[in-house]
Amino acid sequence: MKKIIVICVLLTVFSLTACEGNSGDTNDINSANNIEKGEEPKGGILTYGETSSFSGVLDWAHYENFNDSVALNIFSPDSLFKTGEDLRLEPNLAKKWEWSDDKKTVTFFIEENVKWHNGEKLTAEDFEFAWEVMAHADYTGPRVSNVNIIQGFNDYHTGEADSLSGVNIIDEYTLEVTFNEAYPNAIEQLWPYPMPKAYLEHLEVAELEEADEIRQKPVGLGAYRVTQIIPGELIEFDAFDDYWKGKPNLDGVNYRIVDGAQAAELLTQGEIDIIKLEASQAVTLKGDERVILEEVEALSYAYLGFKLGHWDVEKRQNVMDNEKFQSKQLRQAFAYALDRQGMIDSFSEGYGTVINAPESVISWAYPDEGMLNQYEYDPEQAIALLKEAGYDDITGDGFVETPEGEEFTVNLTVMDSPSNIAEPRAQYIIQNLQDVGINAQLHGGQLYDYNLFYDLVQGDDPDIDLFLGAWSLALDPDPTGLWKSDDLWNYTRWVNEESDELIERGLSKEAFDEDYRQEVYQEWHQLVNEELPIIPLSSPVNIYGISHSTGGVTPDLADAVTDAHLWYKRQ
Numbered sequence: 347m348k349k350i351i352v353i354c355v356l357l358t359v360f361s362l363t364a365c366e367g368n369s370g371d372t373n374d375i376n377s378a379n380n381i382e383k384g385e386e387p388k389g390g391i392l393t394y395g396e397t398s399s400f401s402g403v404l405d406w407a408h409y410e411n412f413n414d415s416v417a418l419n420i421f422s423p424d425s426l427f428k429t430g431e432d433l434r435l436e437p438n439l440a441k442k443w444e445w446s447d448d449k450k451t452v453t454f455f456i457e458e459n460v461k462w463h464n465g466e467k468l469t470a471e472d473f474e475f476a477w478e479v480m481a482h483a484d485y486t487g488p489r490v491s492n493v494n495i496i497q498g499f500n501d502y503h504t505g506e507a508d509s510l511s512g513v514n515i516i517d518e519y520t521l522e523v524t525f526n527e528a529y530p531n532a533i534e535q536l537w538p539y540p541m542p543k544a545y546l547e548h549l550e551v552a553e554l555e556e557a558d559e560i561r562q563k564p565v566g567l568g569a570y571r572v573t574q575i576i577p578g579e580l581i582e583f584d585a586f587d588d589y590w591k592g593k594p595n596l597d598g599v600n601y602r603i604v605d606g607a608q609a610a611e612l613l614t615q616g617e618i619d620i621i622k623l624e625a626s627q628a629v630t631l632k633g634d635e636r637v638i639l640e641e642v643e644a645l646s647y648a649y650l651g652f653k654l655g656h657w658d659v660e661k662r663q664n665v666m667d668n669e670k671f672q673s674k675q676l677r678q679a680f681a682y683a684l685d686r687q688g689m690i691d692s693f694s695e696g697y698g699t700v701i702n703a704p705e706s707v708i709s710w711a712y713p714d715e716g717m718l719n720q721y722e723y724d725p726e727q728a729i730a731l732l733k734e735a736g737y738d739d740i741t742g743d744g745f746v747e748t749p750e751g752e753e754f755t756v757n758l759t760v761m762d763s764p765s766n767i768a769e770p771r772a773q774y775i776i777q778n779l780q781d782v783g784i785n786a787q788l789h790g791g792q793l794y795d796y797n798l799f800y801d802l803v804q805g806d807d808p809d810i811d812l813f814l815g816a817w818s819l820a821l822d823p824d825p826t827g828l829w830k831s832d833d834l835w836n837y838t839r840w841v842n843e844e845s846d847e848l849i850e851r852g853l854s855k856e857a858f859d860e861d862y863r864q865e866v867y868q869e870w871h872q873l874v875n876e877e878l879p880i881i882p883l884s885s886p887v888n889i890y891g892i893s894h895s896t897g898g899v900t901p902d903l904a905d906a907v908t909d910a911h912l913w914y915k916r917q
Contacts, residue, residue, distance in 0.1 A: 395612065421572055756812060
């Protein structure tokens with residue numbers, strides 16, 4: 347999700363290192379500081395800034411807030427795999443893995459010198475524990491789709507079995523995982539983060555998300571340990587000298603939530619050392635010798651979502667029962683009404699690309715745009731489609747009524763971040779819609795903070811008609827988790843049988859052929875592009891500001907926390 351960002355929830359966070367920058371990469375930063383590799387200064391505290399508060403769920407299996415993931419990446423970033431520059435998986439906590447001939451079973455060989463912050467060693471049981479927590483009927487997190495592919499999930503989830511039959515621990519550092527089927531993306535889909543079994547196993551699964559062991563005293567595997575948490579404001583970390591990739595250069599790290607409007611000023615004054623900047627602030631820092639700017643095309647997209655229904659908690663599935671937006675012509679009229687390039691130019695200083703599919707332009711699965719409806723800004727076409735759908739201005743007040751002659755108003759729900767552009771961007775969208783006769787207004791007459799916005803959208807507040815959203819994406823383009831009929835994160839509540847079938851075809855045996863799989867996703871994107879449960883807005887560019895006195899920083903596709911043990915500060 348980024349950078350017309352409004353809600354940012356990650357499916358899976360990997361350490362993504364491919365990037366391009368206008369000031370060079372990490373080696374350039376080191377060179378600029380005249381620091382040779384191996385001679386980096388030791389000590390000091392680095393401050394990493396973010397502009398939206400964290401919710402404090404500091405466990406990979408349970409978190410939903412992007413800013414929680416930044417904290418997690420500081421104190422517990424390591425998973426089974428990491429991502430190389432070609433966006434392919436490479437060994438990490440799993441030093442290697444081997445597949446069975448039928449491609450249904452994978453054997454992982456775990457690194458043997460890894461310690462949790464409480465001194466316990468990482469073992470195969472910590473991965474098994476994580477998968478069984480997430481497969482448990484009382485699991486409160488949103489990532490069941492990352493474990494229900496494991497053989498024996500249904501029996502364990504329903505209580506008919508005491509363990510996942512598809513997980514076989516061979517020894518402390520070797521385990522096998524057998525999947526229900528031979529999936530082409532099984533490795534990418536499998537949840538890659540362990541949980542400290544010895545530290546958490548005394549808790550009931552239903553208690554974990556609210557437990558002090560997760561919210562106040564979390565235990566991780568990374569270069570820094572949590573020492574203090576001021577909810578929503580600050581997390582302090584100190585160095586963990588036994589980090590398996592090497593002792594960190596710094597004494598500690600502060601993860602600080604700051605006023606987004608002051609981000610550039612705080613960076614130049616040395617109050618923070620690393621922060622993701624809005625484009626409007628980044629352009630003011632070009633040429634400033636105190637700051638290095640790095641640009642990274644994001645593996646994410648921004649969108650305007652229609653609220654088409656609600657989530658049935660008991661049945662755990664989406665119900666598309668909101669009559670307001672059942673007309674496809676109506677939804678398409680909204681798309682033609684929006685000046686999406688104007689939004690990028692006005693609020694992102696031109697950084698980003700207009701898209702017509704819910705995918706990042708850097709993904710191998712991004713569709714052929716020539717086969718998609720372009721929905722170029724065309725108010726006249728929007729007005730024509732409104733009339734065809736039966737929406738006309740009967741009363742003469744400048745706004746259309748419904749086909750039944752009733753008042754037609756639309757509430758737009760928006761987050762209050764980024765603080766300097768959130769309000770004008772929302773008004774820009776509202777004006778676009780009003781220009782074609784749609785009586786759009788700001789939901790509640792206000793913007794909502796991150797956590798409340800998220801609660802309203804996921805909770806299907808009945809006053810929400812439209813909402814600004816965005817998603818950071820996993821490397822694999824499988825839409826499962828966001829788009830199927832039984833996905834909690836399908837926030838539009840779109841239910842479409844053809845969509846579900848195409849998503850399943852993308853994981854079939856035939857999909858081991860990447861060309862076939864790409865054709866399936868092309869067809870799926872064409873369906874979404876035609877039915878338009880969302881209006882894709884942009885594939886953004888992330889811009890990171892880094893203090894010139896700070897080195898060893900690798901901005902990536904999600905944040906700038908990759909290999910934090912290599913960070914250093916010139917004193």
